[in-house]
Amino acid sequence: MIRILIAKPGLDGHDKGAKAVALALRDAGMEVIYTGRRQGVDNILNAAIAEAVDVIGLSTLSGVHLEVAEELMQKIKGKNLTDIHVVIGGVIPKKDIPKLESLGVSRVFPIGSTFEEIAQGIKEIIDR
Amino acid sequence: MESIKDEKDRWEKTNFKKQPSSACTTSGLDLKTLYTPVDLDDFDYMRDLGFPGEYPFTRGVYPTMYRGNLWSMRQYAGFADAEESNKRFKYLLEQGQTGLSVAFDLPTQMGYDSDNPMVKNDVGRVGVAIDTLEDMEILFDGIPLDKITTSFTINATAAVILAMYMAVAEKQGVPLNVLGGNIQNEILKEFMARGTYIYPPKPSLRLVVDIIDYCKEHAPRVNTINFSGYHVREAGANAFQEAAYCLASAITYIDEVIKRGIDIDDFAPRIAFHLIVGLDFFEEIAKIRATRRLWAKIAKERFKAKNPKSMMLRLFCGSSAREATLREPLNNIIRATVDMMGIVFSGAQSASILSYDEAYTIPTEESALISLRTQQILAYETGIAKVADPFGGSYFLENLTTRMEKGIEVMIDEIDKQGGILACIESGKIQADISKNAYEIEKKKQSGEIIVIGVNKFVDEKKQDEEVVLQAIDPSMARKQLEKLSRIKTSRDNERVAKVLASLKEAAKGTDNLMPYVRDAVRSYATIGEICDALRVVFGEYKESVVF
Numbered sequence: 001m002i003r004i005l006i007a008k009p010g011l012d013g014h015d016k017g018a019k020a021v022a023l024a025l026r027d028a029g030m031e032v033i034y035t036g037r038r039q040g041v042d043n044i045l046n047a048a049i050a051e052a053v054d055v056i057g058l059s060t061l062s063g064v065h066l067e068v069a070e071e072l073m074q075k076i077k078g079k080n081l082t083d084i085h086v087v088i089g090g091v092i093p094k095k096d097i098p099k100l101e102s103l104g105v106s107r108v109f110p111i112g113s114t115f116e117e118i119a120q121g122i123k124e125i126i127d128r
Numbered sequence: 129m130e131s132i133k134d135e136k137d138r139w140e141k142t143n144f145k146k147q148p149s150s151a152c153t154t155s156g157l158d159l160k161t162l163y164t165p166v167d168l169d170d171f172d173y174m175r176d177l178g179f180p181g182e183y184p185f186t187r188g189v190y191p192t193m194y195r196g197n198l199w200s201m202r203q204y205a206g207f208a209d210a211e212e213s214n215k216r217f218k219y220l221l222e223q224g225q226t227g228l229s230v231a232f233d234l235p236t237q238m239g240y241d242s243d244n245p246m247v248k249n250d251v252g253r254v255g256v257a258i259d260t261l262e263d264m265e266i267l268f269d270g271i272p273l274d275k276i277t278t279s280f281t282i283n284a285t286a287a288v289i290l291a292m293y294m295a296v297a298e299k300q301g302v303p304l305n306v307l308g309g310n311i312q313n314e315i316l317k318e319f320m321a322r323g324t325y326i327y328p329p330k331p332s333l334r335l336v337v338d339i340i341d342y343c344k345e346h347a348p349r350v351n352t353i354n355f356s357g358y359h360v361r362e363a364g365a366n367a368f369q370e371a372a373y374c375l376a377s378a379i380t381y382i383d384e385v386i387k388r389g390i391d392i393d394d395f396a397p398r399i400a401f402h403l404i405v406g407l408d409f410f411e412e413i414a415k416i417r418a419t420r421r422l423w424a425k426i427a428k429e430r431f432k433a434k435n436p437k438s439m440m441l442r443l444f445c446g447s448s449a450r451e452a453t454l455r456e457p458l459n460n461i462i463r464a465t466v467d468m469m470g471i472v473f474s475g476a477q478s479a480s481i482l483s484y485d486e487a488y489t490i491p492t493e494e495s496a497l498i499s500l501r502t503q504q505i506l507a508y509e510t511g512i513a514k515v516a517d518p519f520g521g522s523y524f525l526e527n528l529t530t531r532m533e534k535g536i537e538v539m540i541d542e543i544d545k546q547g548g549i550l551a552c553i554e555s556g557k558i559q560a561d562i563s564k565n566a567y568e569i570e571k572k573k574q575s576g577e578i579i580v581i582g583v584n585k586f587v588d589e590k591k592q593d594e595e596v597v598l599q600a601i602d603p604s605m606a607r608k609q610l611e612k613l614s615r616i617k618t619s620r621d622n623e624r625v626a627k628v629l630a631s632l633k634e635a636a637k638g639t640d641n642l643m644p645y646v647r648d649a650v651r652s653y654a655t656i657g658e659i660c661d662a663l664r665v666v667f668g669e670y671k672e673s674v675v676f
Contacts, residue, residue: 010249010250011234011235011246011250011322012234012250013318014323015564019563019676020563020567024562026183028423037323062234062250062598091596091598092596094595094596112454114574115571
């Protein structure tokens with residue numbers, strides 16, 4: 001069973017999307033852990049290690065996705081945890097998708113992504 | 129009545145060869161194809177409606193409604209820094225505006241200083257950054273606080289922001305008893321939906337009541353709380369939950385205020401509600417009318433209010449952002465127009481509607497103007513505002529209003545049985561209910577069960593979603609803020625700061641009203657982060673329950 005940590009970095013409190021995706025992935029048969037709001041990157045990474053997840057799913061709406069992804073990917077590489085995949089969703093301009101991918105983010109799910117696309121996308125990463 | 133019933137049966141038999149397809153409202157009330165007097169079986173005009181301006185206020189809170197005063201048209205705006213905002217304020221005042229509205233960045237709303245490493249990406253991002261009294265002095269420089277009123281969207285740090293506003297007034301020589309303004313100060317919905325809480329619910333509630341209590345005595349023209357259903361609805365609650373959570377929260381706040389020995393009639397006449405009207409036209413109008421009637425009953429029967437003003441639900445109404453689309457965004461103008469019509473038929477006292485581009489960017493001058501024009505066209509060209517509660521007496525609307533009221537009442541009773549809204553927030557039940565509902569709605573949108581034109585029905589394959597444009601923040605602005613903060617920290621009397629923060633901490637351990645202590649701290653140029661940290665040590669920080 002795929003284990004995924006849904007995480008909400010930064011101060012932004014809009015967690016409707018993060019929780020809806022958490023419920024959708026649970027219905028899609030995944031084991032879902034949700035961090036709650038206002039998580040620093042270190043907290044997120046520690047939770048991912050403690051819960052032995054396969055995937056970290058970041059949800060950002062306030063425009064901090066590039067900064068957060070950069071910090072998280074650096075720390076993942078620094079700790080040699082590259083078997084943890086990172087996906088990111090929320091309010092993300094399409095022009096930022098290549099940048100996120102070049103940082104090592106496996107998949108980006110901008111606004112408008114369906115639950116099915118998200119679940120399918122995550123399964124593909126794990127099967128790869 | 130019997131003959132109408134018989135006639136209706138006959139009409140149905142003659143005309144409906146097969147049963148018409150079933151239908152229900154957004155929040156799940158089933159709908160017939162037609163409503164008749166039969167559906168208002170137990171209807172009593174004087175008991176259920178009465179007259180505008182009179183109990184139970186179903187038809188509106190003022191006798192002449194919009195013939196007396198139109199609703200006030202407010203559109204929301206936020207600027208990143210105090211100087212810029214100050215310039216904008218002065219411009220608006222020159223144009224004849226008399227009320228200002230301030231939005232703060234997230235660190236200010238959550239009690240962190242701009243130099244806190246945790247917030248480095250958020251300084252000045254969604255509003256003004258305020259660290260010390262100096263920022264507030266800049267914000268209101270040259271603006272006479274006895275001539276204007278200001279509305280602050282502030283909750284967890286409302287005590288600090290209000291204390292700063294009072295300090296600026298004091299420096300201008302404006303006595304507190306003429307200082308007017310509005311603070312949101314509605315912390316319970318932050319736990320349920322919006323997310324800018326700091327301390328656990330109980331001490332947070334104490335701060336809210338400290339402010340209400342303090343202002344009643346010292347600053348009676350400040351509106352000290354807005355009861356809010358808007359945010360839970362946007363987060364996924366249905367119409368019943370929006371109204372029930374809002375009223376259940378109102379009950380909890382009022383219980384707490386009354387425990388301090390304050391009479392409901394001494395503060396309720398100033399309170400306004402903040403609710404939402406979305407696209408399900410009749411359900412939304414029915415919801416507002418039902419909530420108005422219920423509030424009047426709660427104030428009168430539960431809290432024994434004597435002053436009719438305490439029973440009036442004065443309404444600031446928003447339109448629904450969750451129903452706006454990224455694709456074919458001009459369609460959002462139509463959606464906002466329908467919302468605004470609902471707001472007018474609901475009898476709101478003030479309104480703010482969505483700009484068509486808000487789903488993907490900060491509104492431009494043009495899109496913000498269209499929102500204002502929408503309100504003005506409805507007010508001045510259509511004639512829909514000329515008669516109070518024009519749908520009142522409709523078989524359908526009155527039936528729906530009564531069913532909404534019963535549904536909301538049942539939900540409030542359930543919350544009461546579970547120990548009140550605070551207990552339901554602490555257990556995470558409400559948050560989980562909201563999330564579940566949000567998930568169900570989104571699933572229905574994705575499956576096409578909820579129709580969204582241009583998105584899941586009548587899709588134009590040539591059209592794309594609009595590209596999201598996030599507000600860029602100017603790095604020099606954040607740098608300037610940090611410099612200002614570090615200058616203050618070295619130039620102020622730090623011994624005095626340490627002393628006032630220590631006495632704030634001591635007071636927090638007891639039961640004193642904290643406002644005088646916060647005011648002392650603010651006057652000494654203690655930062656918002658320092659003040660909140662002093663309280664964090666005593667109260668602790670809220671850790672949300674992650675039930676979903």
